[in-house]
Amino acid sequence: MVDFxxxxxxxxxxxxxxxxxxGEIKNPDGMATVGNRICGDVxxxxxxxxxxxxxxxxxxxxxxxxxxxxxLATSSIITTMVKGKALDEAGKITDKAVAEALGGLPPxxxxxxxxAADALKKAIEDYRKKK
Amino acid sequence: xxxxxxxxxxxxxxxxQVFQAMKPFFSKKYGNASEPHFWGQEAxxxxxxxxxxxxxxxxxxxGEIVFTSCATESIxxxxxxxxxxxxxxxxxxxxxxxxxxxxxxxxxEHKAVLESCRxxxxxxxxxxxxxxxxxxxxxxxxxxxxxxxxxxxxxxxxYVNNEVGTVEPIKEIGKLIKKINVSRITSRLSPIFxxxxxxxxxxxxxxxxxxxxxxxLSLTGHKxxxxxxxxxxxxxxxxxxxxxxxxGDQEYRLRAGTENVxxxxxxxxxxxxxxxxxxxKCSKKIEKLRDKLITNVLKIPGTKLTGHPTQRxxxxxxxxxxxxxxxxxxxxxxxxxxxASSGSACTSGLxxxxxxxxxxxxxxxxxxxxxxxxxxxxxxxxxxxxVAEILPVIIKKLRKMAPKGV
Numbered sequence: 202m203v204d205f206x207x208x209x210x211x212x213x214x215x216x217x218x219x220x221x222x223x224g225e226i227k228n229p230d231g232m233a234t235v236g237n238r239i240c241g242d243v244x245x246x247x248x249x250x251x252x253x254x255x256x257x258x259x260x261x262x263x264x265x266x267x268x269x270x271x272x273l274a275t276s277s278i279i280t281t282m283v284k285g286k287a288l289d290e291a292g293k294i295t296d297k298a299v300a301e302a303l304g305g306l307p308p309x310x311x312x313x314x315x316x317a318a319d320a321l322k323k324a325i326e327d328y329r330k331k332k
Numbered sequence: 333x334x335x336x337x338x339x340x341x342x343x344x345x346x347x348x349q350v351f352q353a354m355k356p357f358f359s360k361k362y363g364n365a366s367e368p369h370f371w372g373q374e375a376x377x378x379x380x381x382x383x384x385x386x387x388x389x390x391x392x393x394x395g396e397i398v399f400t401s402c403a404t405e406s407i408x409x410x411x412x413x414x415x416x417x418x419x420x421x422x423x424x425x426x427x428x429x430x431x432x433x434x435x436x437x438x439x440x441e442h443k444a445v446l447e448s449c450r451x452x453x454x455x456x457x458x459x460x461x462x463x464x465x466x467x468x469x470x471x472x473x474x475x476x477x478x479x480x481x482x483x484x485x486x487x488x489x490x491y492v493n494n495e496v497g498t499v500e501p502i503k504e505i506g507k508l509i510k511k512i513n514v515s516r517i518t519s520r521l522s523p524i525f526x527x528x529x530x531x532x533x534x535x536x537x538x539x540x541x542x543x544x545x546x547x548x549l550s551l552t553g554h555k556x557x558x559x560x561x562x563x564x565x566x567x568x569x570x571x572x573x574x575x576x577x578x579x580g581d582q583e584y585r586l587r588a589g590t591e592n593v594x595x596x597x598x599x600x601x602x603x604x605x606x607x608x609x610x611x612x613k614c615s616k617k618i619e620k621l622r623d624k625l626i627t628n629v630l631k632i633p634g635t636k637l638t639g640h641p642t643q644r645x646x647x648x649x650x651x652x653x654x655x656x657x658x659x660x661x662x663x664x665x666x667x668x669x670x671x672a673s674s675g676s677a678c679t680s681g682l683x684x685x686x687x688x689x690x691x692x693x694x695x696x697x698x699x700x701x702x703x704x705x706x707x708x709x710x711x712x713x714x715x716x717x718x719v720a721e722i723l724p725v726i727i728k729k730l731r732k733m734a735p736k737g738v
Contacts, residue, residue: 205663217663223733234735240677241685241700242657245735267700267734269659269678309681 205270210304213274220273222263222280229263231328235320237312242268244276246320250288250328257288264320271310275317278302283321292325294318335669336715340555341494341532341648341706342673346598347557353601354559357594365591366580375593382600389603390549390566391540398565398586399596403531404444406550406565409576409587410527411435411448411488414548415457417572418485418522433458434483438471438500439691441490445529446687449488458486468640469498469692476505480512480524487526491533491544495675495688495704496639497648499537502528506545525571531555535606536615536646547571553595557709558602562595609709618707619646621716625705628720632727638689638702647707652694656701656730664726670719675702 205214226232226247236243249261262280266273279299283291296314300306306314337345357378363371365379380394387394400406418433437449439462452458461479463471471489480487487509491502506526513523527548530539534551541549548571552563567573567586579588609615626649629635634654653661658674665672673679675686677700689699705719 205666214663217660218667220733234738236738240683241696242678243735243738245738265733265735267655267730267738268657269676270663272657272678273660273733309683312683 212304216274216277217270220277224263226263231324233320233323242272244320246324248324259283259291271313275299275313279317333669337671338705339671339673340708343554344557346559350598350601354594354598378597382596385600385604389607398583400563402563403550403552406563407444408448410548413573416574431483433485434481435460435486436479437488438463440465440688469493469496473504491528491530492645494532496650497644498640499643502544553599556602558598562599622649625649625716632724650704652698653701658702668722673704676700
């Protein structure tokens with residue numbers, strides 16, 4: 202089908218059809234739920250953190266999202282971007298980087314990448330608070 | 333893959349017979365209808381025939397049909413053209429209107445109506461009241477009556493709501509306006525003119541203009557198996573209008589520009605076919621399929637029908653589905669070859685939920701998962717069965733992806 206290709210990149214559609222790291226982490230080290238009050242989308246991000254040589258790494262990241270194609274794809278791809286990354290570095294991932302990793306987003310959907318980057322930052326904050 | 337088109341309220345296919353009828357007017361009968369020679373008169377005759385077909389459908393005179401490019405253009409011409417004409421008339425006659433003219437419409441109209449009303453407000457031509465609707469999207473006749481002031485000169489109400497299919501009480505509003513206009517004669521007030529956007533009604537409901545009591549009626553071809561880019565405005569004789577497109581004398585000097593002959597021919601053919609569809613086997617078939625679709629969708633837990641349960645057009649089945657988002661549903665349906673539509677915030681360029689669902693009091697978290705199927709004459713029982721099989725799987729999948737307890 203060629204539908205929705207006028208709106209979304211191949212990469213976005215690929216993540217919508219086959220989301221990565223979908224689901225819940227039981228007893229996560231960090232978790233955050235963020236919502237966009239305007240459009241109504243909600244994302245929840247879970248992280249598991251491990252320490253190697255005194256440095257903190259994201260061992261596992263999972264997501265659950267109620268939202269449109271862009272919301273699903275941004276939350277899916279951000280879990281792949283952070284897995285195995287040092288916590289400090291992961292926290293620096295920007296909304297722009299998320300959109301770029303998906304081969305771009307339509308302007309009206311930029312806020313979805315903001316939401317995903319926000320969810321990640323808040324999940325890391327949550328981990329640090331709990332520590 | 334099986335493909336099922338259930339977005340006929342967005343646009344329909346061009347009917348093969350309609351297409352056949354318009355074809356000669358591209359390369360064989362290509363004359364300009366304003367010219368006196370054979371080619372021109374051939375085109376003129378074809379336009380006249382289409383005008384007769386349209387007039388016979390509405391039960392009006394041929395001279396009351398103004399061909400335009402679409403319903404949006406017709407609506408703009410009706411609203412702006414009427415207001416301009418009345419303002420000119422009143423300024424010449426130093427009439428009783430010391431206050432600003434007043435227009436009444438509803439909060440669930442199509443954007444063409446809402447935006448052209450905003451133009452009337454912004455340009456200072458009129459004040460506009462946007463009437464509320466009940467939970468089914470229906471305007472109350474009593475609310476129209478209450479809203480009427482001595483300055484009211486136009487009521488503009490849609491016949492069938494395009495998002496939820498609710499049939500508005502046009503005949504009743506028409507009667508009310510007629511009654512008020514009789515009393516206005518003695519008090520020397522201008523009559524109230526009544527416009528209806530009949531775009532979604534043409535195919536299935538009685539559009540006799542006398543029965544409806546309307547002075548102006550807008551419609552478009554591409555929802556009734558004619559091509560996109562052609563529509564018309566019915567203008568009851570004596571309804572003042574100033575044209576919005578200046579130029580030549582076409583369309584009784586109400587819409588300048590060389591007539592789009594093939595498309596006008598197509599619309600004539602398509603509208604003639606509509607009179608055969610209303611109350612016919614075809615209409616009953618569509619209604620039955622729609623009911624089957626509604627029954628099946630409502631079997632999915634957390635779904636609600638939107639729009640009126642009984643007073644609804646035969647072709648529209650609209651829902652809100654809890655814990656899902658409309659665009660994501662459309663994407664997955666599309667992957668399975670099914671075309672539908674949604675009023676969710678994510679599908680709108682403005683990221684706002686549908687103004688229709690909001691006006692009906694549906695909370696944002698419900699309209700987030702709005703879904704509209706609109707049927708057409710070519711849909712089959714197998715199409716509906718296919719949707720009934722696919723949709724629950726998609727909903728289940730999307731709900732499983734969503735965070736719990738939000």
